[in-house]
Amino acid sequence: MEDPRIMFELTYENLFQNIRPYFSSIILKRGWEYYREDMVERFRMENGSIVQAIIYGSDLYKVRLDIKHFSSSECSCPYNGYCKHMAAVMFEAVRQVGLQPLQFLTPDRKLMINSKPAANHKPVDTLFAVQAEMDLGGLQVSASVSNGGISNPTLPTIAAAEGASIAIKPVTTPKEVGSVTDWHRYFEKQFSNYSIYSSGALDSFFDEVSSKLLIFGQGWNPSLKVLYEMNVLLFIMKRTDVLQQQIERNYSYYSHSYGQGFRAISKQCYEQFLVLDSQMNSMEVSQLNPSYMQETAAFLAAYSSPKHSSMMRWRDTYSLLWWGLLRDEARIGNEKDRLESISEHQEQLSPRQKQDISMNLALFDVIEGNDQQAMQRTNKLPNRQPSLYVFFLQAFMTNQEWDRLIDWLKWLRPLVQSSGTSHMETYFHYWQEAAKHRELAEEWLDIVCSMLPSSFTYYSRYLLKHQQYRRWIDLQMIFERTPFEIEKESLKLIEAHDRNLLLPLYHLSVERFILQKNRAAYKSAVRLMKKLNQYYKHLGEQEHGQRYLMHIKKQFSRYRAFQEELQKGKLIQ
Structure with missing residues (x-):
């Protein structure tokens, strides 16, 4: 041939x-x-x-x-x-x-x-990007002359010195005495040609990569094994980003159908990162060769801020690893210098990359205890969302730094309030945890009230929990909630306490339904009036109930359809 x-x-x-x-x-x-x-x-x-x-x-x-x-x-x-x-x-x-x-x-x-x-049509050049990330041999993660000194945050620029010889190492299976670079070279060799031809194929991607790569870490030093498994997860995230880009480029009309699969992989990766992080023994990690950490940090630097859209939780992963595994004063100093150097060329960065750099620098501010600086650094970011700060809140809660947690929650209040209800659940979860360890009942209640109507659900729960039933009824009426919109368990709780409290809520709801002037609303009003009759009967005040019925019948006597519904409901003859 x-x-x-x-x-x-x-x-x-x-x-x-x-x-x-x-x-x-x-x-x-x-x-x-x-x-x-x-x-x-x-x-x-x-x-x-x-x-x-x-x-x-x-x-x-x-x-x-x-x-x-x-x-x-x-x-x-x-x-x-x-x-x-x-x-x-x-x-x-x-x-x-x-x-x-x-x-x-x-x-x-x-x-x-x-x-x-x-030797084959997919040579070891596929591994050069990894070599570049690791700053080895003649290849470096460097500022590119071609783009004004900014390395692509997704893929480092390859810079070969004039006349320099580039040694290409053979690709071998991952070994305990190897390096992070060697591991990734092997990962690339095994999966660089992996393609996805259907959304269903994504379901097995995480398991397939894990089963083929994690086996090599068996029997290693426990801390090194955890580090190796973390790098497998980083590779999966990186490779998933490549697959996502290919799908969006080649099958753009169908790319939405792949979204669930990509999100599932992202969730699997981050959940496993949390498990591995909890297993990592800091004393043993400090005994590992520093080059392992440096190479892992270099990989994060290369891939944790992709310029393309990504469904991977890169920012959370970056924060998790720097908060724990990579935490070292000198290493943090080098990473901050790298980020600040890139940030000097704001005009060449996408909005997402600008946000990533600011949040990453804020992370290091928080690690160093400079919370005010972190707040100031991120305060003017466009498109800020409370979700950007959840990692900080979780870290404070895990470390039981309640005063810092409370300071951040106070600072975040305007942002959470302007974001609507989507972030309320998380926000009040951390408030409730902090309140368990500090005297915050009154302060927490003031914050909840000040954030109405967005905080309606949380204020309503608070009132029920503390048996402030009359205030709870007033809150429902102020926000024009009808008994049909309220949880049955809540209504039963009030009934068991005092049915009298529910009467104003039902009276107001009946009239609001009638004033809507349509057949469906009239039927709802009749249903509530039947319930009112039951309440009056249990209270021994049937006469009051009958007078109320006659009052309503007379007040809305010209509403023929409503009068018909009263007759159908057998409330009047």
Whole structure:
């Protein structure tokens, strides 16, 4: 069988001599980012020397490369010259014929000619992104010259020093004496080609990856085993993001049907992170090689703030790991420097990335006890939601730092109130927990009252719990709730205490239904009047009930349909 590289006439020799000179180093690096983000689609080779593909940039662009006569190659983008889209397709062409795409970046002709091609069509170049994250060898997570000094938060820029030799380590199964980098290289090798063809296939993705990778950690040092399992989860989250991007790009009309599967994976990952975090022994962790933590931190730096939409709980995971596993003064200092360096280029960041950076810096403020600084840092963020702060509240409650928890709850009150009812349950849950350990009954009640009507449910529960039944009835009437809208258990509780308290609620509801002037409302009013008759009977005040019935019959005597419903209900003859 003929060598596909000869058929395609694409070798390191002609790459270096005939093609690479057309591209500047900046264009190559930009093209590498597009290639690594799976932006190249509909790739096909024709006639041994023609490559055609569609690439997703700010728009859809059609690229045509002529390997024999490269000067006739073209791209439909507005850039006048050999562009990053053409470079990205070139990297994909290199991979398709079994060569190593990353070597197309280096200007070292000797390295290219002497290097052996990869053994299969998905070579170890898929692992270079991981190498970059880990800051190893000749590859670094660095500020890109091509984008004004900002590394892509989703995928690090690959920077190869001029003339530097890049050593490619063989991929081996994860070992206890290995490194986080080695683990991820193996993860990539096993699952880099994993594809999803139906929403149902997502259901088994988490279990499939876990079953194939977690087995290697059996019998390891307990803390190292937990760290390894955490990195498996990080890889699952990263790989799920890639799958989500592919689905949204290729099957956009059906992408909503995959949403439940992606959310399920996110939930599984975070729940397992919580389990592993609770198992981690801080004393044993401190004895592990610091490089494990550094590499894990580098992975988070590379992937925890994706520029594309993601259903993974990256921010919570980032917070959880830095609060526990990665917590170290020097390491935190380095991470803060990295975040602040990126934040200096706000104009090049998406709103989501800006928010991630601010919240991550606020996390470190909180870790260092600078709560006021954390509040100030995030106070002006656009689209703030109370959910951004739940991790802090949970951490304070777990550590029993009740005064800090109360300070944050007070500070969050305006934000929670303006967000409607969606965050009330969580907010008042933490208030109730704090109230168990501090004298806060009156203060808590003032806050609940001040947040009405959003806090109606919580205030209503409070009144019932403390047997303030008359105030509870008043609250229902103020907010125009009818007995049909109130839980039956609550009504039975009031009945058992004192039926007299319910009479005003029923009277008011009857008249409100009648004034709606429609048949359905009249029927509801009659049902309530029947219930009133029962109450008066139990109270021994049938005469009062009869007078009330006659009063209503007379007051609304011109409402013919209502009078008919009274007769049907056998309240009048």
